[in-house]
Amino acid sequence: MKIFDVHVHYPWWDAEKATYLDRLRRVCEEIGVTRVALIGRRGQGNDEVEQAFKRYPHFIAGLAHVVLDVDTPQQIREYAQRGFRGLKVILPSRNYDDPAYYPVYQEAAAQRLVILFHTGVVGGRMDDPQRVRLRPYGASSARMHPIFVDTIAMALPALKIIGAHVGYPMYDEACAIARFRPSVFFDISGGETVRRHLLTRDLLGVEIDWTKVLFGSDASSDAARVAAETRAWMAALRDRGVGEEALNRLFYGNAASLFGLE
Template identity: 25%
Template sequence: MTNLDLDALVAIDVHTHVHADDHGHLTMDDELLDAAARYFKGEAPQPTVADIAEHYRALKMAAVVFTVDTEMATGHRPVSNEEIADAAAQFPDTLIPFGSIDPARGLSGVRAARRLVEDHGVRGFKFHPSIQAFEPNDRRVYPLYEEFQSLGVPALFHTGQTGIGAGLPGGRGIKLRYSDPMLVDDVAADFPDLTIILAHPSVPWADSSISIATHKANVYVDLSGWSPKYFPPQLVRAANTLLKHKVLFGSDFPLITPQRWLRDFDTLDIRDEVRPLIMKENAIRALGLRDA
């Protein structure tokens, strides 16, 4: 259960990563973390849940926190969903815990989803199809979506380019095609009561994400993973007009900090009346926070 003072918050960041647990275990191996840091032209910080809470509380922001479960595809044990959710519960004024379940876990993953929501207060789930190596519209994943829909929690899908594996030989085997947002369009059509968030500007498929979010009432777009100065111009136009109620602030912390993101967002040609929608109001609706 969250304890957010929604009126007092400056913003809600719907996309932040927990890279380490309190025991020093990392969400990815060093090669992938270092490649991501080079891609984002920064360091490879490893914040815990408490680190993220401290950072966002100082900014008077809330943050959605999650790891990415890629164990079945990479062999690397993820940071525990339960530990993240239980740690986030210590900061209910700041943090909104999401979980992550590798679809390859099958029925055990479906059961884990309900347990995470009912016993640990998880409020949504994150997928990274390219790293988890699955097609979002694979019918074998549908029981997991059915569980999310039944539980009333959203699904957040990485879309488009990824900094994970960038610049490595073969991209470390990570295939970008799994993160084509058109694969998620099938999911949105087949699960109309499931709230879906397409993460990132979806390059090179930005037009697809814009089209999907315009067509499907249950689909939103978050703006994380890219500095706003690099946003495709058609995305900026859509955020100002057709999608002004469907676009969400997200940073991709810690690889992009909210301070850096906001500094560039301030220079973007976004209408004054649209800015508060992007920064907070759209997320309140997408995440169902008024009912929390």
């Protein structure tokens, strides 16, 4: 089975970068991941992701990290011209569906870029003073409810949208939007917690169709997490008797068609 991981973060720290692409490629080869969507960081991190997909164009699809409060349609156009296949957005100071962000979304749709929206509650120590400077007052999980991508999908049906983590923990909202908006997909990344929620609540294939879910590991500098998440999901789903057709869609087919690979 071919596997496409749509949610992998390029590392933050220089010490981890030097060996990263080799580690990622080795892990992916072992587990059978043939494609990853690699997420940058505004500035140098996006430049490094560009170098990565230019070096491995059949393995890496680049997602440029965009700051909705700062970046302009012109910058979105430039990312598209440089060969990025999509954008990653997180932690805006206004709700995702604020009209202020529409020019960016419109340009992304015009350039046929996928947008990966973080949806739901953001993990980690976001009150760390070293990191909090990166975002304006108002940014929080409250700005990233999955319901906001509904407004965007209604206004821009051509825009290809992935919501991360099936909206953790707003799964009902996320599943209902995916049911009715053809352009909206969700990735199942989020590790053990999201996996437990999706499985014990029996959401996959019931509340959200197999055609609307994408595999993502949310791995960062620990490339091994790609393999760990692939194994954990594969085992859990096979254990529950999920068929090969559904697995193929989740692990590869949906992402491949969303990113225009086939």
